[in-house]
Amino acid sequence: MPRPSQHRPRILIVDDVHENLHLLMSILSAHHTMTAATSGEKALELARRAPQPELILLDIKMPGMDGYSVLARLKSDPATARIPVIFVTSLGDAADVAGGLELGVADYITKPIDPELLLLRVSTQLTLRRYREDSARFDGEGGAEAAGAPTLLLVDDVPENIHGLLEVLRDDYRVLIASSGAKALEMVRAESPDLILLDIMMPGMGGHEVCQHIKSLPEHGRIPVIFVTVADSAEDKLMGFELGAADYITKPFDIDEVRARVRTHLELSRLRRHLERLVAQRTALLQKSEERYRILADYSPNWEYWLAPDGGYLYVSPACTAVSGYAPADFFADPLLMDKIIDPLDLAAWHGAGPAGARAESAPSAFRIRTRDGAERWVEHVAKRVRDGDGNPLGLRGSYSNITARRDAEQRLDFATRRDPLTGLPNRALFGELLAHAARQAEHNGTGFAVLSLNLDNFKTVNESLGHGAGDRLLVEVAARLRAALPGVDAIARVGGDEFNIVLEHEPNAPGADLTAQRIIDALSLPYRLDASDAYVGACVGIALYPDDGRDVGTLQSSADAALHQAKAKGHGSLRFFSHEMGRRARDRLALEADLRGARARGELALHYQPQVDLRSGALVGLEALIRWHHPARGNVPPNDFIALAEECGLIVELGDWVLQTACRQIRYWSDAGLAPRHTAVNISAVQLSRGGLPEAVKRAIGATGIRPDQLELEITESFVMLERELSFQSLAELRAFGVRLSIDDFGTGYSSLSYLQQLKVHKLKIDMSFVRDMLKNAGNAAIVKAVIALGHSMGLEVIAEGVEDVEQARFLRGLDCDAVQGYMISKPLPAPEAGAFLAGFGGAGFSV
Numbered sequence: 018m019p020r021p022s023q024h025r026p027r028i029l030i031v032d033d034v035h036e037n038l039h040l041l042m043s044i045l046s047a048h049h050t051m052t053a054a055t056s057g058e059k060a061l062e063l064a065r066r067a068p069q070p071e072l073i074l075l076d077i078k079m080p081g082m083d084g085y086s087v088l089a090r091l092k093s094d095p096a097t098a099r100i101p102v103i104f105v106t107s108l109g110d111a112a113d114v115a116g117g118l119e120l121g122v123a124d125y126i127t128k129p130i131d132p133e134l135l136l137l138r139v140s141t142q143l144t145l146r147r148y149r150e151d152s153a154r155f156d157g158e159g160g161a162e163a164a165g166a167p168t169l170l171l172v173d174d175v176p177e178n179i180h181g182l183l184e185v186l187r188d189d190y191r192v193l194i195a196s197s198g199a200k201a202l203e204m205v206r207a208e209s210p211d212l213i214l215l216d217i218m219m220p221g222m223g224g225h226e227v228c229q230h231i232k233s234l235p236e237h238g239r240i241p242v243i244f245v246t247v248a249d250s251a252e253d254k255l256m257g258f259e260l261g262a263a264d265y266i267t268k269p270f271d272i273d274e275v276r277a278r279v280r281t282h283l284e285l286s287r288l289r290r291h292l293e294r295l296v297a298q299r300t301a302l303l304q305k306s307e308e309r310y311r312i313l314a315d316y317s318p319n320w321e322y323w324l325a326p327d328g329g330y331l332y333v334s335p336a337c338t339a340v341s342g343y344a345p346a347d348f349f350a351d352p353l354l355m356d357k358i359i360d361p362l363d364l365a366a367w368h369g370a371g372p373a374g375a376r377a378e379s380a381p382s383a384f385r386i387r388t389r390d391g392a393e394r395w396v397e398h399v400a401k402r403v404r405d406g407d408g409n410p411l412g413l414r415g416s417y418s419n420i421t422a423r424r425d426a427e428q429r430l431d432f433a434t435r436r437d438p439l440t441g442l443p444n445r446a447l448f449g450e451l452l453a454h455a456a457r458q459a460e461h462n463g464t465g466f467a468v469l470s471l472n473l474d475n476f477k478t479v480n481e482s483l484g485h486g487a488g489d490r491l492l493v494e495v496a497a498r499l500r501a502a503l504p505g506v507d508a509i510a511r512v513g514g515d516e517f518n519i520v521l522e523h524e525p526n527a528p529g530a531d532l533t534a535q536r537i538i539d540a541l542s543l544p545y546r547l548d549a550s551d552a553y554v555g556a557c558v559g560i561a562l563y564p565d566d567g568r569d570v571g572t573l574q575s576s577a578d579a580a581l582h583q584a585k586a587k588g589h590g591s592l593r594f595f596s597h598e599m600g601r602r603a604r605d606r607l608a609l610e611a612d613l614r615g616a617r618a619r620g621e622l623a624l625h626y627q628p629q630v631d632l633r634s635g636a637l638v639g640l641e642a643l644i645r646w647h648h649p650a651r652g653n654v655p656p657n658d659f660i661a662l663a664e665e666c667g668l669i670v671e672l673g674d675w676v677l678q679t680a681c682r683q684i685r686y687w688s689d690a691g692l693a694p695r696h697t698a699v700n701i702s703a704v705q706l707s708r709g710g711l712p713e714a715v716k717r718a719i720g721a722t723g724i725r726p727d728q729l730e731l732e733i734t735e736s737f738v739m740l741e742r743e744l745s746f747q748s749l750a751e752l753r754a755f756g757v758r759l760s761i762d763d764f765g766t767g768y769s770s771l772s773y774l775q776q777l778k779v780h781k782l783k784i785d786m787s788f789v790r791d792m793l794k795n796a797g798n799a800a801i802v803k804a805v806i807a808l809g810h811s812m813g814l815e816v817i818a819e820g821v822e823d824v825e826q827a828r829f830l831r832g833l834d835c836d837a838v839q840g841y842m843i844s845k846p847l848p849a850p851e852a853g854a855f856l857a858g859f860g861g862a863g864f865s866v
Contacts, residue, residue, distance in 0.1 A: 057082025148288035198222025342389030438797035448510035467530035625846035726756030786820020
C-alpha cells in the first residue's frame with residue numbers, strides 16, 4: 018500500500034515588504050507549506066480560509082492595519098483565536114512586543130532574521146500547538162498535572178543578573194539559584210527543576226559544558242534549558258542549539274520576553290510529559306488487549322484471519338494448520354494461497370462470497386478446500402469489514418470453521434431421506450423436487466419435457482421364486498441399465514418397490530420420448546444373471562408430456578401414472594402416452610371445489626382426534642386434530658383429495674383458521690372438564706406458513722378461548738418450511754416465543770439441512786408413516802427410522818412415529834428409544850365426543866406395549 022506523504026505544516030507570512038517575504042519563505046519553504054499576505058486585511062481573509070494556517074508570522078509595522086490590529090482581530094474571532102502568532106519586529110522595536118504579549122502573541126523574533134533561531138521558534142510553536150490538540154483529543158483535561166508552582170533553576174555567577182530574574186519570576190514560580198556550573202548540576206540531581214535559565218559565560222564550568230552534562234543525565238535530559246546570553250553572541254547560540262538548548266534570551270533582559278519564553282517552554286514540557294504518560298498508559302492497555310485477542314484467536318478452534326485493505330494478511334491464527342495443513346507463514350508469503358486451495362468446482366462461488374467478493378459480509382458460505390496432503394475439507398466462511406472510529410477501512414476480519422463432519426452428516430442424512438438406499442437413485446421425495454425444477458425450467462425457457470412412469474413386469478415372481486435378496490440384486494441391475502441407457506440424465510428415481518420415474522428434458526436432435534422409452538423397455542427385457550440362473554423381467558412405461566398433460570408436479574405424476582396403468586392393461590412390454598381422459602377428472606375437480614366452498618357453512622366439516630402415547634410410560638401425551646369432510650352424496654372425502662384442492666383454489670387459509678379455532682375451543686372444553694392432554698397438534702399448510710399471517714391467526718384463536726399457548730402444537734412439513742425459508746423462520750420464531758409448541762411433520766420425506774433444523778428450534782420430529790409402515794420388512798426404511806430418532810435426540814428433540822399399526826412395530830420403535838407413537842394400534846381418529854370418552858376412559862391406566 019502507498020504510504021501517506023509526511024505532513025507539511027501550513028504557515029501564513031504577513032509582511033508588506035517583499036524582500037522580507039522572500040527571505041522568510043526561503044528559510045521555511047523546504048519543510049512547510051507557505052502562504053503570504055502583504056496587508057492585514059488579506060491576512061485575516063487567508064487565516065479564515067480552509068485549510069487554515071497552523072502558524073502566522075506577523076510583521077508589526079505595516080501601513081493601514083498594523084500587526085497589533087491584525088492580532089487583536091485574530092484573537093477575537095473564535096475561528097482564528099487558536100492559531101499561534103509570532104511577531105516579526107526590528108531590534109529597535111523590541112519594547113513594543115510587550116503589548117503583543119498582552120494581546121496573546123505566542124512569541125516574537127527580531128530582524129535581521131537568524132535562520133536557526135527562526136526555525137527553532139517556528140518548531141516550538143508548531144509542536145506546542147500539536148501537543149495542545151493531542152492532549153485535548155486524548156482527554157478533556159488539557160494535560161493537567163498536580164497543583165503547585167513549577168520549579169525554575171537560575172544559573173548565573175553575577176548576583177545582579179540573578180536578582181533581576183528573581184524579581185520577575187518569584188511570584189509565579191518556585192525559584193532555585195545556583196552561582197556556578199557545579200552547583201547547578203548538584204541541584205539538578207537533587208531537585209529536578211521544571212526549567213533551567215542558564216548563563217553561558219561563567220568562570221570554571223561554562224554554560225555549554227553544564228548543558229552538555231544535564232543532557233547526558235537519563236532522568237534529567239528532558240529538562241528544557243534556556244540560555245541567557247548577550248545579543249551579539251551568534252556563535253554561542255548556534256552551539257547551544259546543537260547541545261539541545263530549547264531557546265535563549267538576551268541580556269539586558271526584556272521582562273515580557275523572559276515571561277513568554279518561560280511560559281512557552283514550561284507548557285511545552287508539561288504537555289510533552291502528559292502525552293508521554295498517556296501514550297504509556299494506552300500502550301500498556303493495548304498490550305493487554307492484544308494479548309487477550311491473541312489468546313482468543315490463537316486458541317480458537319476456528320481459523321481466524323485479518324486482511325489489510327490491500328489484500329495482504331495482517332493475522333492468521335494457528336488453527337489454519339489443523340484445517341488446511343498450511344502454516345500462517347505460508348499465507349503471509351502467498352496472499353493468494355486460498356485461491357489455489359479452493360476446490361475448482363467452488364472457485365466461482367468463492368470469488369463472489371470469499372474475502373475479495375462483493376458478498377463477503379453476507380450469510381455464511383461453505384466451500385471445499387484441498388489440504389496440503391490432498392484431502393478434501395469443507396469450511397464455512399464468515400467475514401466482517403473492519404473500520405476505525407472515523408470510518409476509515411482497516412481491512413476484513415473473518416474466520417473459517419471446519420464443517421467437514423457436519424457436511425458428512427448432512428450428506429448421510431440427505432442420502433438416507435432423499436435416496437433409495439438399495440440403488441442409490443433419488444427416492445420419491447427427491448424426484449418430486451427434480452420434477453418441480455424441470456417444470457420451472459421448462460416454463461422459463463418455453464420448452465417441454467416428458468415424465469416416464471415405469472413398472473417392472475414379473476418382478477413379484479422373481480421375489481417369490483429366488484428370494485428377496487435376488488430381487489434386490491435385480492433392482493440394482495435395473496438401476497444400472499437405466500443409467501447406461503440414459504447418460505446425462507439425473508432425474509431417474511426409484512419411487513416404489515419395482516416402480517421408477519424418469520424426467521426426459523427436451524434436447525434438440527434427440528430421439529422422441531417414445532423411442533427412448535422403447536429403448537429402455539428393450540434394455541430391461543434382456544436376461545439378468547441371478548444365482549447361476551437367468552431371470553427375465555420386462556417393463557411397462559407410461560408417458561406424460563409437459564405442458565399438455567399437466568403443468569404442476571402432482572398433475573404430471575398423476576398423468577404419467579394413469580398412462581402406466583393403461584400400458585399395463587395393454588400387456589407386458591407396453592408403453593402408452595397419457596390420454597385426455599384427464600378432462601373428466603378436471604370436471605370432477607371443479608365440482609369438488611364448488612362443494613368444498615360451501616362445506617363449512619353446511620356443517621359438513623369436523624375434526625377427528627387421534628391419540629399419541631408415550632412408549633416408555635404408556636401415558637397419553639397428546640392428540641392430533643385431523644380434518645374430515647362428510648359429503649352428503651360423496652360420503653367421506655379423503656383428506657388428500659380436498660386439502661390439496663383447498664391449497665390450489667385458495668381456500669386453505671380460511672380452512673386452516675377454522676381448524677385452529679375449532680381445535681382451541683375443544684381444548685378449552687376438555688380443560689374445563691379436566692380431560693385435556695398436554696398437547697393437541699394441528700397441521701399447518703405451506704400456504705398458511707408462506708403468507709405470513711399465521712402468528713396472528715394462532716394468537717386470535719388462543720386469545721378467544723383462553724387456553725395456554727403450550728397446549729397447542731403446530732405440525733409443519735419440513736419441505737413447506739424450505740419453500741419460503743426466511744418468512745417461515747420468522748413466523749415460527751414468533752410462535753415459539755409466544756409459547757406454542759412446534760413439530761416437524763413427515764420428517765424424512767423432504768429436505769432441510771441440519772443447520773436449518775437447528776435454527777427452527779422445534780420441539781418434536783414426527784417420522785413419516787411411509788418409513789414406519791414397512792420398517793420391519795425394509796432394511797432401508799428401518800435405517801432411516803433409526804437415523805431420524807438418533808438425529809432428533811442429538812438435537813434435544815422429542816421423536817414420535819406415526820402410522821403404527823401393530824405391537825411389533827411399537828416394540829421395534831421402543832427398542833430404538835423412540836419417545837411416542839400414533840396410529841391405529843392405539844386408536845383411529847375419533848370425533849370429538851368419542852375422543853372425549855377415550856380421554857375419560859384412558860385415565861391413568863396407561864397403554865402397555
